[in-house]
Each structure stands twice: as C-alpha cells, then as structure tokens.
Amino acid sequence: MGSSIEGMNGMRRARLLQAMREVDGVARVERLRDRGVSRYDLEMAVAECMIQRVRVGWVALPDADPRRVTAAQHGVLLTCVTQARRLGIWVHDERPRLHLAASPGSRGGKPPEARVHWARPLVPRHPDALEDPIETC
DSSP: OOOTTTOOOHHHHHHHHHHHHHTTTEEEHHHHHHTTOOHHHHHHHHHTTSSEEEETTEEEOTTSOHHHHHHHHHTOEEOHHHHHHHTTOOOSOSSOOOEEEOOTTOOSOOOTTSEEEOSOOSSOOOTTOOBOOTTTO
16 A cells, blocks of 8 residues: 555556446445445545545545535435436426435435425435435436
C-alpha cells in the first residue's frame, strides 16, 4: 500500500471507480467495502476529489445524478413522478417538484422544495435503494 503522499495506485483506483459505476455513482460505504474497497482507498479517493462524502456512510462520484445524491443526503428515495420520469414513463407535468419517499416515522431534514411521500411502500425497500421500483411509483 502506498502512503498518503503517493495516493491511490491505478489498480485500486480502477476497482473503486468500477464499484461506483455498478451503483450508478452513489454508494453506501459499507457496500463498497463489501466489494473489496478499503477504508484507506476511500479516504484517498475523497482526498483526491475522485469521490465526495454526501452523508455519513454514503459517497458519490462528482458527476453522479444530482437527484440520487439528494436522496442519499436526506435518507430518502426518488419516487412518484420523479422516478417515473427517470424510468422513461410519460408524466403530465413537465416541471414537477422533486418527489421523495421517506419511511413513516423517519426524521431529519428533507429538502423544502420537495414533495415527501410518507406512506409505506407496496414493495419492501432495500436499505441501499435510492429509487422506488416502478410498482411503488
């Protein structure tokens, strides 16, 4: 392993970038660790601005979808017309507000400009999910 002065080597950098692409640019740190990315590599990637911390336990590529980053920052999921549009489904409103899903009883600041859906989902959500499946949208 290199020192912090040397930074990440090419192989470790490629492994991290591949893992981040597999999760569409926004990831729970725990899942990256499961894929063999070390804590050191994550710290070096943040220091080298390859990735950014978006919330405790979450990181994102600088060019990640800003809506997914917002979802990770606030501990919510993209849902309703926001996710439907992302899935390529036609929606009537051309400029809908950001629609987010939050678990009933969850706390924390949600974006003030967003419409937050608090209902229980039709399909159980995975803790790493940032988007609702079409059945829930």
